[in-house]
Amino acid sequence: MLSTETPVSAPKPEDRAARFAHVDTWVFDLDNTLYPAHSNLFGQVDVRIRDYVRVLLDTDEEEAQRLQRGWYQQYGTTLRGLMIEHGISPDAFLEYVHDIDHSVLAPDPALGDAIEALPGRKFIMTNGSRKHAEKTARALGIAHHFEDVFDIVAAGLLPKPHRDAYDIFLKLHGIEPKRSAMFEDLSRNLAVPHGLGMRTVLVVPQRTREVFREAWEMDGRDAPHVDFVTDHLSGFLEAIRSGR
Template sequence: MPDTPRLATSFRDVEAWIFDLDNTLYPPETDLFSQIDVKIGAFLQRALNLDAVAARVVQKDYYRRYGTTLRGLMIEHGVAPEAFLDYVHDIDHTPVLPHPELAAALTALPGRRYIMTNGSRRHAEAVSARLGITGLFDDIFDIADAEHLPKPQAPAYDRFWRRHGIEPKRAAMFEDLPRNLLVPHEHGMRTVLVVPRAAAAALREEWEDEGRDAPHVDHVTDDIARFLDAVIRAIAPG
């Protein structure tokens, strides 16, 4: 955990706190995203008439090149985003457990709080309900709000900042993918990378962790609630 003076310097002027959803607000070891991953593969098999192996190759190629598999499907095949999102987020959310420590930390943060996700609002609301953090955010900015242009592409952030009147230099971004923190850092945001613990790290592809030690990552934690609690104590008056 970073020392208190460094946390105070980084976060004392933050007025807007922005959180990614999947594998950030809930821990990767929950393995919720594996359900989505399977459904994305099944959607590809049907939509593109592919076998499971070929669908997997396309899925991961689009995810890496376009930011989401959906974006690749829209650009290269004209797939309607609503049908995709409705299908892949129709999952069992019960593996996500209530997290009272996270709820308490979010409540104590000064200023505004947002979820910014490449997923759907419905999925974000379901996860929030399971975590026990419903109502703690000023808004959920989902992929439809971004006009289906995902992070890490710069226009997605621009649309988010404009909609909510956010000054990036007075904001902080929490993400599980280093590449999604590059644009925020370039605009002056404080950036926090939320990494998986050892048990869940093996579930990630190697490229997803590229940039973990790059200059655009200001802080790294494997426990977002504990990190937020440390920030709150560091910036508390007196």
């Protein structure tokens, strides 16, 4: 099992809580962060993205997957790659790829309680669509804990890890980054928040290896821009609260 502490050391729970004592804004990525990767919710999105690429470019599944992975790694999202290299309109893409079965997610009351107990404001910041985020949060039973969802459209179609996406988000909601914390399942998406002064937490749920993840997606847990790593989000949040 992965440690729920820092990649470098393991402070006592009260010391860990002290490192979040200044935080009054909590920002959560959506996919594979607020729910575990093995739920296979994002797996459905992944398949539909590949299908969209295959039909759009009239190619086979293997080539569509190669292009999808390459654009995801290079541009942050497949959508961004399609926009830059093929000039597509984002609306139809976002509607198609997020037309999935959200009922595979079960309510997570422990996570809801842990989020509710956090002092201050809470947001979802996702490279997906608002509609997908809202459906996902409702399925988990946690939607009412968040002030707002900041999606790829609100970001001007610039995905994380682009600096502009974070700047737009922070300005829109009047957030002071040095009083904020960011939770993400991709290490590279924490580099900008850390540079802005946010406390950063990499969420790597148990059984992540049992579903398809690119090697580069799993890298970076020892990076200097990652303050903490956890394999249990609700337990990590509860430890922060109880340590206060």
